[in-house]
Amino acid sequence: xxxxxxxxxxxxxxxxxxxxxxxxxxxxxxxxxxxxxxxxxxxxxxxxxxxxxxxxxxxxxxxxxxxxxxxxxxxxxxxxxxxxxxxxxxxxxxxxxxxxxxxxxxxxxxxxxxxxxxxxxxxxxxxxxxxxxxxxxxxxxxxxxxxxxxxxxxxxxxxxxxxxxxxxxxxxxxxxxxxxxxxxxxxxxxxxxxxxxxxxxxxxxxxxxxxxxxxxxxxxxxxxxxxxxxxxxxxxxxxxxxxxxxxxxxxxxxxxxxxxxxxxxxxxxxxxxxxxxxxxxxxxxxxxxxxxxxxxxxxxxxxxxxxxxxxxxxxxxxxx
Amino acid sequence: xxxxxxxxxxxxxxxxxxxxxxxxxxxxxxxxxxxxxxxxxxxxxxxxxxxxxxxxxxxxxxxxxxxxxxxxxxxxxxxxxxxxxxxxxxxxxxxxxxxxxxxxxxxxxxxxxxxxxxxxxxxxxxxxxxxxxxxxxxxxxxxxxxxxxxxxxxxxxxxxxxxxxxxxxxxxxxxxxxxxxxxxxxxxxxxxxxxxxxxxxxxxxxxxxxxxxxxxxxxxxxxxxxxxxxxxxxxxxxxxxxxxxxxxxxxxxxxxxxxxxxxxxxxxxxxxxxxxxxxxxxxxxxxxxxxxxxxxxxxxxxxxxxxxxxxxxxxxxxxxxxxxxxxxxxxxxxxxxxxxxxxxxxxxxxxxxxxxxxxxxxxxxxxxxxxxxxxxxxxxxxxxxxxxxxxxxxxxxxxxxxxxxxxxxxxxxxxxxxxxxxxxxxxxxxxxxxxxxxxxxxxxxxxxxxxxxxxxxxxxxxxxxxxxxxxxxxxxxxxxxxxxxxxxxxxxxxxxxxxxxxxxxxxxxxxxxxxxxxxxxxxxxxxxxxxxxxxxxxxxxxxxxxxxxxxxxx
Numbered sequence: 001x002x003x004x005x006x007x008x009x010x011x012x013x014x015x016x017x018x019x020x021x022x023x024x025x026x027x028x029x030x031x032x033x034x035x036x037x038x039x040x041x042x043x044x045x046x047x048x049x050x051x052x053x054x055x056x057x058x059x060x061x062x063x064x065x066x067x068x069x070x071x072x073x074x075x076x077x078x079x080x081x082x083x084x085x086x087x088x089x090x091x092x093x094x095x096x097x098x099x100x101x102x103x104x105x106x107x108x109x110x111x112x113x114x115x116x117x118x119x120x121x122x123x124x125x126x127x128x129x130x131x132x133x134x135x136x137x138x139x140x141x142x143x144x145x146x147x148x149x150x151x152x153x154x155x156x157x158x159x160x161x162x163x164x165x166x167x168x169x170x171x172x173x174x175x176x177x178x179x180x181x182x183x184x185x186x187x188x189x190x191x192x193x194x195x196x197x198x199x200x201x202x203x204x205x206x207x208x209x210x211x212x213x214x215x216x217x218x219x220x221x222x223x224x225x226x227x228x229x230x231x232x233x234x235x236x237x238x239x240x241x242x243x244x245x246x247x248x249x250x251x252x253x254x255x256x257x258x259x260x261x262x263x264x265x266x267x268x269x270x271x272x273x274x275x276x277x278x279x280x281x282x283x284x285x286x287x288x289x290x291x292x293x294x295x296x297x298x299x300x301x302x303x304x305x306x307x308x309x310x311x312x313x314x315x316x317x318x319x320x
Numbered sequence: 321x322x323x324x325x326x327x328x329x330x331x332x333x334x335x336x337x338x339x340x341x342x343x344x345x346x347x348x349x350x351x352x353x354x355x356x357x358x359x360x361x362x363x364x365x366x367x368x369x370x371x372x373x374x375x376x377x378x379x380x381x382x383x384x385x386x387x388x389x390x391x392x393x394x395x396x397x398x399x400x401x402x403x404x405x406x407x408x409x410x411x412x413x414x415x416x417x418x419x420x421x422x423x424x425x426x427x428x429x430x431x432x433x434x435x436x437x438x439x440x441x442x443x444x445x446x447x448x449x450x451x452x453x454x455x456x457x458x459x460x461x462x463x464x465x466x467x468x469x470x471x472x473x474x475x476x477x478x479x480x481x482x483x484x485x486x487x488x489x490x491x492x493x494x495x496x497x498x499x500x501x502x503x504x505x506x507x508x509x510x511x512x513x514x515x516x517x518x519x520x521x522x523x524x525x526x527x528x529x530x531x532x533x534x535x536x537x538x539x540x541x542x543x544x545x546x547x548x549x550x551x552x553x554x555x556x557x558x559x560x561x562x563x564x565x566x567x568x569x570x571x572x573x574x575x576x577x578x579x580x581x582x583x584x585x586x587x588x589x590x591x592x593x594x595x596x597x598x599x600x601x602x603x604x605x606x607x608x609x610x611x612x613x614x615x616x617x618x619x620x621x622x623x624x625x626x627x628x629x630x631x632x633x634x635x636x637x638x639x640x641x642x643x644x645x646x647x648x649x650x651x652x653x654x655x656x657x658x659x660x661x662x663x664x665x666x667x668x669x670x671x672x673x674x675x676x677x678x679x680x681x682x683x684x685x686x687x688x689x690x691x692x693x694x695x696x697x698x699x700x701x702x703x704x705x706x707x708x709x710x711x712x713x714x715x716x717x718x719x720x721x722x723x724x725x726x727x728x729x730x731x732x733x734x735x736x737x738x739x740x741x742x743x744x745x746x747x748x749x750x751x752x753x754x755x756x757x758x759x760x761x762x763x764x765x766x767x768x769x770x771x772x773x774x775x776x777x778x779x780x781x782x783x784x785x786x787x788x789x790x791x792x793x794x795x796x797x798x799x800x801x802x803x804x805x806x807x808x809x810x811x812x813x814x815x816x817x818x819x820x821x822x823x824x825x826x827x828x829x830x831x832x833x834x835x836x837x838x839x840x841x842x843x844x845x846x847x848x849x850x851x852x853x854x855x856x857x858x859x860x861x862x863x864x865x866x867x868x869x870x871x872x873x874x
Contacts (some may be wrong), residue, residue, distance in 0.1 A: 032749025033756075047459035079325045082379075083366040084515050093536035149567065157574045164575035165568045170539040171356060268563040268572065270537025278363070278564055283749055 002052050005308070012304045019296040020072070024065050027288050034081045034283040055081050068289060077293065078286035082279065087290040090275060095294075097167055098271030100183070101264070104191040106196060106252060113199040114245060117206025121214060121241075122233055132203065140200035148193040148266035155189060157170075162188055165268035190267040194260050198252060205248055209241035216240075243310065250306025345541045354864060355842050356557040358539075358578040359856060360569045364562055365540060369523050370499045371452045372515050374460050385560060387854045388542055389435075389525030390499040393426055393445070394491070396853055400606070401669050402496075403488035403770045403812045410732075411550075412440060412500060412526065413479075421486035424494060428477040431549035434502045435530045442473035447503035457511050464497050472814045487807045489772055494850065496771070496853075500526070528553045528860035538562060539623040541834065553860040555845070558791075573600070573840060581840040582855050586721040588654060600840050604656075605850040606666040607837040611723060611766040612829040613639075613714070620759050620794045629710065630761060636827035641678065641685035642737040649833050652722055660834035662820030663776060665769045667852040670816035677824075677831065685737050696738055701849045703738035716764035717751040723764045726832060755790040763790060765829070771853050773816045776808055780823055 035051055052058045056067060071078055077087035116136075120129045139147075158166025163169070163186045172182050213219065214237055224234045262274030272291050279287035327391055359651075361381045367373065368385030401407030405418065413426040416770045432440040455462040476564045508518050512751040522531050528550070529542035539561040544553045561578055563569040566585035572578040580658060584590050584602070594600055607743045615636050619625040629635055644647040645659040652803040664671035689695075694703040694710050703710040714730075716723050724745055731741045741762070746754065755763045769775050779782050781802055782794035801822055805815035825828075846865045 030749075031753045033753060045461070047455065050459065084372075085366055097537065152568075152571045152575075158394065160575065163577055164571035165563060166561070166572065166577065167538055168535075169577070170358060170535070170541065170561055218708040265565045266568055268565065270535075272561070274537065274564055281748065304697050 008304060008307055016300045017295060020293060023292040023296060024068055026222040027285055028061055032283040034285060077290040080284055080287045082282045087286045091290050094272045094275045097269060101190055101269060101271055104187055107196045108195045109199050109202045114201030114206050117203040118210050118238060120207040121210030136200035136203045136313045139196035142196060144193055144197060145261055145262040145266055147196055148263050151189045151193055167270050190263050190269050194263045202248060205244045209244045213237045213241040246306050246309050250302040253302030348566050355555050358559045358561050359580040360563050360572060361560050362564055362580045365516055366506055367520055369520055370501060370833045371458050371461060374458055383854060384856055385540060387857045388529040389523055389527045389667040391527045392499045393495040396771060399669060400667055400771050402492040405491045408491060417432045424481045424490055426479045430477055432526055434526050435524050435545055438504055440526050441476050444500045444503045446471050446473050447480045448498050448501045452498040461497055465493060468493060482791060486809055488809055488812045494771060507619045529558055529822045554863045555859060558859060579842040583837045583841060586773050594840055599843055601843050602838045603841050603848055604836050604838055606852045607835045608667040608768045608852055609835055610660055610663055610665040611833045612831045614763040614765045614829045616758060616761055616791050618758055621760055632692055633827055634692050638685040638688040640830040641681045643730055643733050643830060645679040645832055648726050652725050653835055657833045657835040660831045662823050662831060663780060664820055666834050666836060667771060668769055668773055670773045670813055671819045674820050682737060702740045709740060713742045713744055714762040714764055715744045715751055715754050715760040717748045718745045719748045727764055743831055760792055776819060777802055795826055798822050837863045
């Protein structure tokens with residue numbers, strides 16, 4: 001196990017390094033200039049060049065890449081061009097909101113989504129199975145930004161049931177409990193919007209995996225032994241139907257940090273996604289790269305964790 | 321089983337509804353404390369401190385915040401006149417006098433104090449201008465203040481400004497660009513470290529509002545300064561709430577979670593939605609924007625050569641005459657915009673003496689084109705000359721719904737005289753890059769102007785850079801007119817109108833729209849005045865409807 005884990009970790013580090021270099025190149029070949037904004041009209045060409053030099057934009061791309069990689073090694077992601085503040089500080093400020101939203105989405109996926117998937121498999125071809133299939137596919141087919149606008153428009157604006165945006169009420173004056181409840185209210189619509197797509201996939205994966213398991217002889221044996229149906233399904237069946245869902249967990253871990261730029265934007269959610277979308281518009285390379293480093297890191301980490309989980313659940317994975 | 325599932329869903333729905341209803345917070349528009357104001361802003365303010373609002377960090381939000389906390393020596397008056405010494409309203413400076421044509425003396429109000437209780441002195445002004453005039457610290461600001469030669473203190477409350485030569489905007493330069501900073505708090509901070517200092521995280525100003533807190537990515541809260549020497553504001557808390565997406569802003573406003581917004585986002589139907597909201601009202605104000613079709617003077621393929629078609633002034637004129645600008649503006653903005661004469665936004669005071677813009681004249685447009693050899697030789701509906709069609713490409717940003725709509729109308733109208741216009745609608749940064757590199761025939765530009773007409777130098781003089789004058793429009797006659805207007809001390813308005821007239825005569829661009837903006841504010845406030853140069857500057861003078869008196873000191 002330790003050798004296998006070391007090998008996988010090294011592979012993950014290499015993948016991350018390649019991803020970061022590609023990301024850097026992609027971001028920098030985007031058309032546009034972070035300093036070519038209309039607000040800079042009063043600058044002389046010399047002052048403009050001095051400004052470019054301040055942010056290292058006058059250097060060759062290869063030199064900028066080296067500075068970026070050395071910075072990452074030191075834990076320094078540079079200074080935001082748009083805000084004039086260290087990128088690490090900006091990311092740390094925005095991370096909690098994104099973790100909260102991403103965490104809520106993952107929680108919904110791996111509780112409600114898994115539960116519904118298992119129920120569908122157990123009640124295959126029933127009315128409930130067909131309805132959940134229809135609804136989950138409808139959710140999957142609905143663009144997040146459109147669903148977000150509709151939910152904000154009806155539930156937030158027209159019916160005033162929930163806030164249409166933001167993460168908390170700026171006028172709120174209550175204590176910890178009131179603030180927590182307020183944040184939860186603000187979380188509902190963005191979490192539902194972002195979950196609508198992902199949960200459909202979880203349900204389908206779980207349903208298919210469970211259907212395969214439920215026909216296996218050891219399940220028939222368990223039933224023949226007179227075990228309660230709940231124990232047969234959740235203890236004997238579900239554990240073996242968990243593998244595909246674990247893969248999904250690994251793939252969706254980046255949601256924790258990247259969230260959805262569109263959903264965060266539509267709901268004015270103060271996370272990394274809205275920071276990144278502002279950075280794209282302003283071509284704020286350091287912020288874009290900082291958000292990219294986090295997202296890429298989470299993808300690699302997620303994949304690694306799901307591999308480890310596989311190995312723990314099925315030791316044959318290590319030997320293969 | 322199906323009944324159990326239904327019960328689960330109903331239970332979940334009920335729980336969520338209870339959570340929502342039970343925890344319903346103090347929405348901005350029905351807050352029990354009616355003296356709070358939640359203003360929506362589109363960008364985060366990380367440096368709401370004068371002299372730091374530079375370059376890429378020149379976000380409007382920074383200025384909005386800074387203007388609540390830091391008082392200017394004087395504000396522009398209602399006429400927005402930037403020339404002369406009389407159109408201004410005293411603020412930190414109680415009065416000003418002129419010693420000679422290059423020396424202005426300001427007497428500070430001795431009642432003024434910083435929010436930590438220390439009096440505001442002439443040394444604060446001297447300190448601020450030393451910083452603002454340092455090109456290494458504030459390149460943009462130092463350029464704007466380049467005609468000020470010295471700022472000195474005479475005693476505790478007298479400041480003397482000296483200038484390179486006489487010109488009409490001496491007072492404007494002294495009061496508009498750099499509100500004073502607290503020298504006693506900043507003198508020990510290395511100048512280049514100010515942007516990252518603790519002061520920027522919680523600024524101490526001398527204005528009507530003081531800093532309370534910043535919740536990253538969400539809002540910044542200010543509270544009324546009870547010891548403000550011009551009288552404590554009636555609105556006790558002002559919250560600048562961040563919503564980068566225009567639709568999200570509108571939702572927060574219509575959902576009752578915010579009070580005020582600087583402008584109603586497109587489409588125009590949103591104005592009706594806001595109007596239908598009983599707790600809100602729309603307040604028109606003069607916009608600083610002017611939109612125009614900018615003709616490239618140089619060949620996009622080779623910038624060393626003149627443009628093969630548009631270097632001909634008669635062709636440019638013909639394009640302008642072929643457009644029914646009034647109809648374009650009415651169908652896009654309704655009554656909320658007018659056709660400008662020259663590059664003069666509604667906020668720019670020089671527009672008052674300008675002539676009316678030329679009307680559509682298809683016959684004259686056709687005559688001009690025919691005289692320059694453009695005729696439909698092959699009968700395909702597009703004019704041609706020497707075998708080449710009169711086909712042009714217009715670039716514009718996809719982010720502006722108004723410009724996209726106007727461009728489509730222009731395309732249809734130009735076809736009437738045989739000009740084929742191809743629209744290239746691209747993402748904002750891509751558009752900006754294309755225009756800066758001069759890769760266009762016609763650029764649908766939109767510019768936000770300062771209150772001062774001297775800003776015209778940037779876009780319409782030979783000195784303009786690639787970023788500010790991408791068309792490379794250059795007429796030495798315009799340059800000399802701008803120079804004359806800048807340094808005129810009498811008949812200043814006529815001097816500036818002469819600049820506009822020359823730009824129009826050159827047909828450097830077709831000026832399409834100058835909008836009137838609509839701010840959204842809560843009905844519960846009266847005495848509401850939206851100031852075009854800094855929208856929320858007047859908040860300290862707003863009063864609660866039904867309140868018996870205005871804040872003290874007004």
